Amino acid sequence: MARQWGNKMNDHLQPRSVEDLWQDYWFLTREMSKFLARQEMDLFYDLMAQREQFQAMLEESGDRSVGQSPEGRAFLEKIQQENRSMQFLLRAALNKRQQQRAVSNAYSGEIQSSAAGRRFNREG
Numbered sequence: 001m002a003r004q005w006g007n008k009m010n011d012h013l014q015p016r017s018v019e020d021l022w023q024d025y026w027f028l029t030r031e032m033s034k035f036l037a038r039q040e041m042d043l044f045y046d047l048m049a050q051r052e053q054f055q056a057m058l059e060e061s062g063d064r065s066v067g068q069s070p071e072g073r074a075f076l077e078k079i080q081q082e083n084r085s086m087q088f089l090l091r092a093a094l095n096k097r098q099q100q101r102a103v104s105n106a107y108s109g110e111i112q113s114s115a116a117g118r119r120f121n122r123e124g
Contacts, residue, residue: 018063025054
């Protein structure tokens with residue numbers, strides 16, 4: 001089950017340092033990727049919303065030190081690589097959904113509105 005993270009209503013659950021925020025952001029990123037790979041979209045979107053809260057907190061902190069060290073840059077690259085992987089998985093899921101919708105529409109009678117469908121109906 002997805003871990004619930006703090007928000008403004010649950011201040012006692014919020015991490016106290018920028019490092020904690022980054023670690024939680026990374027954790028949520030990996031979890032998002034897992035749920036996306038399993039096509040569990042509801043949980044994926046829940047985690048994405050939570051990660052956006054952490055992104056806002058990181059932006060509010062104004063701390064840019066993570067990219068200053070080689071370790072920090074490597075950490076950010078890990079996050080970016082995971083994001084690229086998720087983009088690929090999202091495109092694949094979108095394409096699959098569009099194909100399923102096209103097949104569903106074809107079998108639900110929408111094909112009858114096409115010229116081929118009308119011709120088929122007259123001949124049958």
